[in-house]
Amino acid sequence: LIDAIETLAERFRVDIDWGVEDPTDAAALAGASTGALIEAAYDQLRVAGYTLWTWDTGDDTVAGVLAPRDDDEAMRVLGNALGLDLRPGAG
Numbered sequence: 001l002i003d004a005i006e007t008l009a010e011r012f013r014v015d016i017d018w019g020v021e022d023p024t025d026a027a028a029l030a031g032a033s034t035g036a037l038i039e040a041a042y043d044q045l046r047v048a049g050y051t052l053w054t055w056d057t058g059d060d061t062v063a064g065v066l067a068p069r070d071d072d073e074a075m076r077v078l079g080n081a082l083g084l085d086l087r088p089g090a091g
Contacts, residue, residue: 001034001062005041005052008066014048016041034062042089052089055079064089 002016002023009016018040020028029037042052051072054064067075072088079086 001037002029005037005064008052008064009041009045012045012048012050012066014045014050016044038062038064038089045089051075053079053086054089055084055086 002018006016006023018029018032018037022028038052038054045052045066046069049069050066051069052064052066053075054062057063075086
């Protein structure tokens with residue numbers, strides 16, 4: 001999850017602070033839930049002017065995309081048109 005979000009964030013030149021010294025250390029992240037990591041990324045991306053959008057894939061995976069914060073309403077319309085339950089990454 002962290003690798004995927006960081007890859008997306010790098011495209012917009014945004015660094016995410018995951019709250020641990022080494023975000024590749026599984027032991028350091030053992031207590032972190034997927035939801036908490038997504039919310040941390042969402043909050044920092046919003047400050048930088050972007051929104052992390054996620055949707056339910058129907059299994060244990062999470063799918064998502066980044067878009068400029070100014071496109072929030074358009075992303076809702078697009079998600080609806082595609083039949084995706086597209087949600088901002090927080091909550």
